[in-house]
Amino acid sequence: MTQKEKILAFMREDAYKPLLIEELVSVLDIPREEMGDFLSIMDDLEAEGCIIKTKKKKYGATERMxxxxxxxxxxxxxxxxxxxxxxxxxxxxxxxxxxxxxxxxxxxxxxxxxxxxxxxxxxxxxxxxxxRANETIVGTFENSKYFGFVVADDKKISQDVFIPKDEFNGAKAGQKVIVKVTRWPEARRNPEGKIIEILGHKDDPGTDILSVIKQFNLSEEFPDDVIRQAEGVSDTVQEAEIPKRRDLRHLKIVTIDGEDAKDLDDAVSIEKLDNGNYKLGVHIADVSHYVTENSPLDKEAFKRATSVYLVDRVIPMLPKKLSNGICSLNPQIERLTLSVFMQIDSTGRVVDYEIFDSVIKTKERMTYSNVTKILEDEDPDLLERYKDLIDEFKLMKELALILRQKRIDRGSIDFDFPEAKIILNEMGKPVEIKKYEITISNKIIEEFMLVCNETVAENMFWANSPFVYRVHEDPDPEKIENFNTLLYNLGYHLKGIAKLHPKTLQQLLGKIKGKKEERIISTIMLRSLMKAKYSHENLGHFGLAAKYYCHFTSPIRRYPDLVIHRIIKESIRKGIQPDREKYLKTFVQEAAKQSSEREIAAQEAERETEDLKKAEYMKDQVGEEFEGVISSVTSFGMFVELDNTIEGLVRVSSLEDDYYIYDDKHYSLIGENKKKVYKIGDMLKVKLVRADVATRQIDFIVIDDENGTTEDDTQNFITDTTVEKNKPAKGRTKKPNKPNKIKDKAKAKKRRRK
Missing domain, CATH: 2.40.50.140 (Nucleic acid-binding proteins)
Structure with a gap:
C-alpha cells in the first residue's frame, strides 16, 4: 500500500474525526524529512476530492462527511x-x-x-x-456600444460570457468565436473573458461544423512528433515480420464495409468443416504493431480515445497514414493482423477457438450494398463478378442468422431506432436526409464481431489478466419501477422486476413491435437502463445478455481495442510478468475511464452536427406540409417525427381549437372541451413554421382538417416566435456600472430567445 493509500485509509476509518494538519503529522508519525512529500500528498488528495479541509482547517474524508x-x-x-x-x-x-x-x-x-x-x-x-472544465468557450459574439457578450453554443452553459470593450480583438456581431474565461462566475455574477479566436460568421459555409469541433475540443491536426512517427512507418509489411506469424494469405478473406469507409480494420473468412460445424475467422488489423506503447502515437491515441464521425468528416484517432494506409486491410495487399478462429456448431455455440498473430491478404473489398444484392436480389452481374465467393457469402448469412437467433433466445435486446443518413453537397449543405437501411450484410458483420468480442473477453477473463471490458450493468431498480408504472398506464406490465432479466424487456419489445406506443416505450426503456461503458472489471453486458464482452474488433478507431490487443499479444507470446501485471492493472483503469469520457464527448459532437444539419435542411422548407407520427408528448407540446427521422415540436400554444391538458400517465394531450386526444403513435399532418439552425429547433403546427390552417396563421406564429427573439436588448446600449449586472440582462435576453 502506498503512502497516499495509507493516509486515505486512515482518514476513512470509523474512529477517525477531522484533524488539523499538525495533528495528522503527529498521529501518523511523519518524520521531518518526509514532511514535504506528506504535504504534497495531502494537496493531491484534496485536489482529487478524496479529502476536504474545513473552515477550521481540519481534514476529513469527503464521503465520511x-x-x-x-x-x-x-x-x-x-x-x-x-x-x-x-x-x-x-x-x-x-x-x-x-x-x-x-x-x-x-x-x-x-x-x-x-x-x-x-x-x-x-x-x-x-x-x-x-x-474548471471550460477554460475556453465557443459561441456567438454579440456587442453593443460599450461591451459585448458571447452566447455559448453549448446550451448547458446557461450564462453568457461578458466581454470588456478592449477584449473584442476584432470580433464582430454574429461571428462564431472562442472566448478564454478570465474570471469565473460567482453568485449573481456572469463569467468574464476575452476573444482569442474568430472562427467566421455563423452563416458562412463550414463555420457551423468548425464550431462544434472546437466546442468539444476535437483536433483535426496531429502534433508534430506524432506526424513524424507516423511518417516513419513503412507503407508495406516488412518481410522479416512474416515468418513470426501464421500465414493466412491463401485463405478467402474479405472485408465488408460501407461504400465510404476508408479505415478497414476487420475482415472475415468462413468454411464448413467435415463435422458440420462452421469455422469462422475474424481478422483484425494489428495496429499495436505500429502504435507502440508510450510512443507519441500511443499517447495521442490515448488522449483522443476514439475516432469521431461527424456528418461531413471523420476526425480519426490515428493519422491517415496509418488508419487509411498500413493498418487498413485494403484488398490484395499483405497486412498484419490478430486473428480469432472460432468453431461454431449448428446452435451457435462456440465449441473451440484460438487467438494468434497472423498475416493476411484480403481477396476483395466488399460493400454492404453489393453483398446484400448478391444474397437478397441475386444480382446477375455481381454473381458473375464474385462467383468465387458466392458460397462463402451464403455460409456467412447462414451462420449469422444462427448466431442472431442464439442471441435472441438468451435475451439480447435489440432496439430499433432509425438512424439518419445525411447527404451533403460540395458546400456542406444538406441536400437529402433519409433513413439508414440495415441489411443482411450489416447483420452478418454485426453478429460476427459480437461473437468474436465475447470469445476474446471470456478467454481473457479466465486467464485472469488485466483487461478492458465493455460493460452494461444491471438497471437501477427504482428506474425500472418507474418504467413499469408507465407500462401499466399503457396496458403492459413487467414481471420479476426485482431481479430483471433482459429477456423480459426483449419480449416486451416484441409485443409492441409496430404498435403506436412502440416509440415511447422503447425510448423510456432505453433511458431506464444504465449506459454502456468501459471498465477494468468484468461486470457483464445486460443489453446483450452476455457474461463476458469487450471491444476487440476496431483498434484503428477505439483505444480500448488497441490496449487489449497489446495485452493479448503479450499474453500469448511470453505471458504477463508480475511487475508488468501490476502496471497494467493501473493502466487499464485509466484507459477505461478516459475512453468512456471521450466516447460520450464524441457521441455528443456527432449528435450536434446531425441536429444542426437537420435544422439547416428544413430551413428551406418553411411553409411546406408533411405527414409524421407523434413520437413524444410533453406538457409543452408534442414531437412529430417525419419518415426521414427529422423531429419537430408542435407547441401546445399553437393548438388554438381548444385548451389542452397534459395527461402524464398516458403521455397524451386532451382537449378540455372537445375531448380531442393527441397521443404517441398518432399520424399527423403538419406544416413547418420554423427551423432555427442556431438552436437546432424545428417547429410544426398541426393542419386542422376542420378549420384549416391559413398562411396568415403560419405568419402569425413566425412573428410571435421571432420578433421577440430579435428585439433589441433593453439596456444593452448602456455601459454597466458593474459586470454583475450582466446576469439580469442575460436572463432577459434568454427569455426573449425562448
Missing part, C-alpha cells in the same frame, strides 16, 4: 445535477441559486440540502469547485 464528489451537469435554465463519482449514489439536483458559480462539466464537491422524500430526488448545493 456526507459530501458528494462528482461532475456538474448544467442546464440551459441555470439549474443542474451533480453526477457522483460513486455510481451507487443517485444524481443530486442543484437549484440555480445553489450552483454557486459552477459551470457545466466542472468537477465539484456538493452537500445535501434536502434528502430524498416522497419520490422527489435529493437536492444539494455546490460548496467547492475542484477543477
Amino acid at each position: 456526507g459530501l458528494i464528489v462528482g461532475r456538474f451537469q448544467g442546464n440551459e435554465r441555470g439549474f443542474g445535477f451533480v453526477i457522483p463519482d460513486d455510481d451507487t449514489i443517485a444524481d443530486l439536483f442543484v437549484p440555480l441559486e445553489e450552483a454557486n458559480g459552477a459551470m457545466h462539466n466542472d468537477r465539484v464537491i456538493a452537500r445535501y440540502t434536502r434528502a430524498i422524500i416522497e419520490g422527489k430526488r435529493a437536492e444539494g448545493e455546490i460548496i467547492r469547485i475542484l477543477k
Whole structure:
C-alpha cells in the first residue's frame, strides 16, 4: 500500500474525526524529512476530492462527511445535477441559486440540502469547485456600444460570457468565436473573458461544423512528433515480420464495409468443416504493431480515445497514414493482423477457438450494398463478378442468422431506432436526409464481431489478466419501477422486476413491435437502463445478455481495442510478468475511464452536427406540409417525427381549437372541451413554421382538417416566435456600472430567445 493509500485509509476509518494538519503529522508519525512529500500528498488528495479541509482547517474524508464528489451537469435554465463519482449514489439536483458559480462539466464537491422524500430526488448545493472544465468557450459574439457578450453554443452553459470593450480583438456581431474565461462566475455574477479566436460568421459555409469541433475540443491536426512517427512507418509489411506469424494469405478473406469507409480494420473468412460445424475467422488489423506503447502515437491515441464521425468528416484517432494506409486491410495487399478462429456448431455455440498473430491478404473489398444484392436480389452481374465467393457469402448469412437467433433466445435486446443518413453537397449543405437501411450484410458483420468480442473477453477473463471490458450493468431498480408504472398506464406490465432479466424487456419489445406506443416505450426503456461503458472489471453486458464482452474488433478507431490487443499479444507470446501485471492493472483503469469520457464527448459532437444539419435542411422548407407520427408528448407540446427521422415540436400554444391538458400517465394531450386526444403513435399532418439552425429547433403546427390552417396563421406564429427573439436588448446600449449586472440582462435576453 502506498503512502497516499495509507493516509486515505486512515482518514476513512470509523474512529477517525477531522484533524488539523499538525495533528495528522503527529498521529501518523511523519518524520521531518518526509514532511514535504506528506504535504504534497495531502494537496493531491484534496485536489482529487478524496479529502476536504474545513473552515477550521481540519481534514476529513469527503464521503465520511456526507459530501458528494462528482461532475456538474448544467442546464440551459441555470439549474443542474451533480453526477457522483460513486455510481451507487443517485444524481443530486442543484437549484440555480445553489450552483454557486459552477459551470457545466466542472468537477465539484456538493452537500445535501434536502434528502430524498416522497419520490422527489435529493437536492444539494455546490460548496467547492475542484477543477474548471471550460477554460475556453465557443459561441456567438454579440456587442453593443460599450461591451459585448458571447452566447455559448453549448446550451448547458446557461450564462453568457461578458466581454470588456478592449477584449473584442476584432470580433464582430454574429461571428462564431472562442472566448478564454478570465474570471469565473460567482453568485449573481456572469463569467468574464476575452476573444482569442474568430472562427467566421455563423452563416458562412463550414463555420457551423468548425464550431462544434472546437466546442468539444476535437483536433483535426496531429502534433508534430506524432506526424513524424507516423511518417516513419513503412507503407508495406516488412518481410522479416512474416515468418513470426501464421500465414493466412491463401485463405478467402474479405472485408465488408460501407461504400465510404476508408479505415478497414476487420475482415472475415468462413468454411464448413467435415463435422458440420462452421469455422469462422475474424481478422483484425494489428495496429499495436505500429502504435507502440508510450510512443507519441500511443499517447495521442490515448488522449483522443476514439475516432469521431461527424456528418461531413471523420476526425480519426490515428493519422491517415496509418488508419487509411498500413493498418487498413485494403484488398490484395499483405497486412498484419490478430486473428480469432472460432468453431461454431449448428446452435451457435462456440465449441473451440484460438487467438494468434497472423498475416493476411484480403481477396476483395466488399460493400454492404453489393453483398446484400448478391444474397437478397441475386444480382446477375455481381454473381458473375464474385462467383468465387458466392458460397462463402451464403455460409456467412447462414451462420449469422444462427448466431442472431442464439442471441435472441438468451435475451439480447435489440432496439430499433432509425438512424439518419445525411447527404451533403460540395458546400456542406444538406441536400437529402433519409433513413439508414440495415441489411443482411450489416447483420452478418454485426453478429460476427459480437461473437468474436465475447470469445476474446471470456478467454481473457479466465486467464485472469488485466483487461478492458465493455460493460452494461444491471438497471437501477427504482428506474425500472418507474418504467413499469408507465407500462401499466399503457396496458403492459413487467414481471420479476426485482431481479430483471433482459429477456423480459426483449419480449416486451416484441409485443409492441409496430404498435403506436412502440416509440415511447422503447425510448423510456432505453433511458431506464444504465449506459454502456468501459471498465477494468468484468461486470457483464445486460443489453446483450452476455457474461463476458469487450471491444476487440476496431483498434484503428477505439483505444480500448488497441490496449487489449497489446495485452493479448503479450499474453500469448511470453505471458504477463508480475511487475508488468501490476502496471497494467493501473493502466487499464485509466484507459477505461478516459475512453468512456471521450466516447460520450464524441457521441455528443456527432449528435450536434446531425441536429444542426437537420435544422439547416428544413430551413428551406418553411411553409411546406408533411405527414409524421407523434413520437413524444410533453406538457409543452408534442414531437412529430417525419419518415426521414427529422423531429419537430408542435407547441401546445399553437393548438388554438381548444385548451389542452397534459395527461402524464398516458403521455397524451386532451382537449378540455372537445375531448380531442393527441397521443404517441398518432399520424399527423403538419406544416413547418420554423427551423432555427442556431438552436437546432424545428417547429410544426398541426393542419386542422376542420378549420384549416391559413398562411396568415403560419405568419402569425413566425412573428410571435421571432420578433421577440430579435428585439433589441433593453439596456444593452448602456455601459454597466458593474459586470454583475450582466446576469439580469442575460436572463432577459434568454427569455426573449425562448
